[in-house]
Amino acid sequence: MNRIIRIIFLDILKNKIVLAYTIILGILSWSSFGLEDNSAKGLLTILSIILFTVPLVSILFATIYLYNSSEFIELLLSQPIKRKKIWLSLFLGLSLSMVLAFFIGAGIPLLVYAPDSVGIMMLIVGCLISLVFVALAFLSSILTRDKSKGIGIAIMSWLYFALLFDGIVLFLLFQFSDYPIEKAMVAVTALSPIDLARIQILLQLDASAMMGYTGAIFKDFFGTSLGLLISFLLLCLWVVVPFFISLIKFKNKDL
C-alpha cells in the first residue's frame, strides 16, 4: 500500500499543477500578510482562500486526476491487490498532496504572522477542508463513468457548498425570522463543511461580536469545548462518509 501511495504522490508532484497551486497560495498569503503591519488583512485573505479556493482546487484537481488515471487503476486492478487498498491509497496520496500544498502555501505564513489561536484554527480547518473536498471528488468521480459529467458534478457540488447553501440559509433566516429558529440554524450549519469551518474561524476572529447577544447561541454551542469537538467530528464525518460511499461503490463496480 505504501508503494502505491508513493507512486501516486510522486506522480502528482511531477504534474506541475499542485506545485503551481502551492506557489499561488504562498504568493497570496505572504503578500497579504506583508501588506500591513497588523495581521488582520492577511487573516481575512486566508479565510477567503480556505472558504473558496481550497475547496475548488481540491475537488476539481482530484476529480480530473481520478478520471485521467482510470487506466492506471485498471492496471492495478489486474494485480493481486485488494480493491479497498487501491482506492484508499489513491485517496491518501491525493489528500496528502493537497494538504501539503495548503500547509506549505498558506500554513507557513500563518504560523509566521499569526501564531495564535486564530492561526492554528485556520491551519487545522484548512487541512480538513482540503480532505473533505478530496473525499467529495472521489464520490463525484465514482458516480458516473462520463468524465465531463463527473467534473460537472464536482463543480456543481462546490458551487452548492460555497455559494448556494449560504443563499438558502439567508433566505430561510428571513422567511422564518418570526420563529425561534436559532437552534435549528445551528443544526443546519452541520449540512455544509464550509459553514462549519467558517463558524469555527469566526469564533476566534470576531470574538467580540460573537460574544455579543447575536452570537450568544452560537457561542453557547460552538464556543464550548464540546461544541468544538462536535464540529470537528462533523468535519471528519464529511471526510469519512463521502469516501466510504465511494469505496463501497468502487468495490462493487464493474470496470
Next chain:
Amino acid sequence: MKIVLYICLFFSSLLHANVIEVGHNKPIKSIKKAIALAKAGDTVMVYKGLYKEGNIIINKRIVFLGKNVPVLDGQKKYEVLSIKADSVVVDGFKVIKSGYATLEDPCGIKVYNKNYVVIQNNVLDDNFFGIYIQNGSHCIIKNNRLTAYGKEEQSIGNGIHCWKSDSLQIIGNTISGHRDGIYFEFVTNSVIWRNISTRNVRYGLHFMFSNDDAYISNIFKNNGAGVAVMFTKNVKMFNNFFEENWGDAAYGLFLKEISDSYIIGNKFSKNTSGIHMEGTNRIQVEKNVFKANGWGMKILASCSDNVIKNNNFLGNTFDISTNGSLVLNTFNNNYWDKYEGYDLDKNGVGDVPFHPLSLFAVLTERNPSAMLLFRSFMITLLDKSERILPSITPDNFVDNSPLMHSLPL
C-alpha cells in the same frame, strides 16, 4: 502691644492640636474612646492591630490616621466608619467586612451630609458598599483600593457611591468586584481621574443625572456591562480606556440621553459594542481609537447633531451600526480600515466617500441570527454591491472625507 501679644497667644493655643494614640500597647486601646476624648483639630493615631468596635462614628473635625494599616472589622454586622463632621481626614486604614442590609446600605466608610472630607490611602476589603458620600461637597477620595467578591447584583453594593454631592475628586482608586465600581447620582462639578475599575458585576462607572463632571484617564476593564452614562449634560470623557466588556448587553460606553458632551482621546478595545448611543445630542466624538470591537459604535436613530471626527476604526467586526434610516449625525475625517478608496491628489484624504454602515450590520440588527452567515462569500458579495449602490442602508450615512492613513493616537 500687649493686647496684640495676648491675641496671638490666644490664637496659637487654638491652633495647638493633640495627637491621641490608640494601640494594643498604648494607654488608650479603644478607637471610640479616643474619638470621645479628642477635640476638634486633634489627630487620632491608630497603631497596627485588629479593631472590632462595631460602628465607629467620627462626629468631630479630626484627623483619623492609621499607622501601619490597622484593620477595622465590621464583623459583617455594622457599618464600619461613619463620618458626621466636616473636614475629617481618614488615612491609612484597612476596612473590612461591613454589614449587609438592603434598607440601610451599610458601608465601609460613609460620609453623612458633610463637606471637605478627605478619604485616602485606605484598603477596603469585602464590604457591602465601599465608600459612600451622601450629600457632601468638596470631598476627596484618593488612592484607595476597594475589593469585593460580588457574584450577583442584588447581594453587593457599589464601590465608590456618591449621591447628591458637589465638587468631589475621585482620584487614583482601584475598584473591583463591586456592583458598580463608581456610582454617581445627582453629583455635579466633580472629577474622576486615574481610577482603575475592573471586574465589577454591573458597570465600571455608573453615571446618572450628574451634570458638569469630567472623567479622565481611567481604566474600565472587564466589567459586567461596561460603563453607563445617562440623563446628563456637559460631561467630559477624556483619555479613558474601555476594554474587554463582553456580553449580551455589555458596552464599552453606554450613552443614554446625553447632551453637549465631549468624548475625546479614549480607547475602546475588545468590547461587544464600543459606544452605544441612545437619544444623545450635540456630542463631540473625537480622536478616539476603536479597535477589535464587535461593533465600533452603535448610533440609534434617536441621536442627533453628534459629530464623529478624527477617530481611528481598526479591526472592528462592524464599524458602525444603527437601527433606522434617519441620519442626523455627521462623520468627518475618520480613518476606517475597511476603506478601499484611492487618493489621486495625495492629500491624505480619500477621493471617494466611505459608507461605514455595512449591509450586514443592518441585516443582523433586524435579524440577529444572520450573524451565522458572517464572512461567507455570499454575504461579502452582497456587502460589496451595497457599498457601491446603497439601497437598504441609508445613503447619507457617509464619511465624505475618509483618511487614507490612521491617525497617530
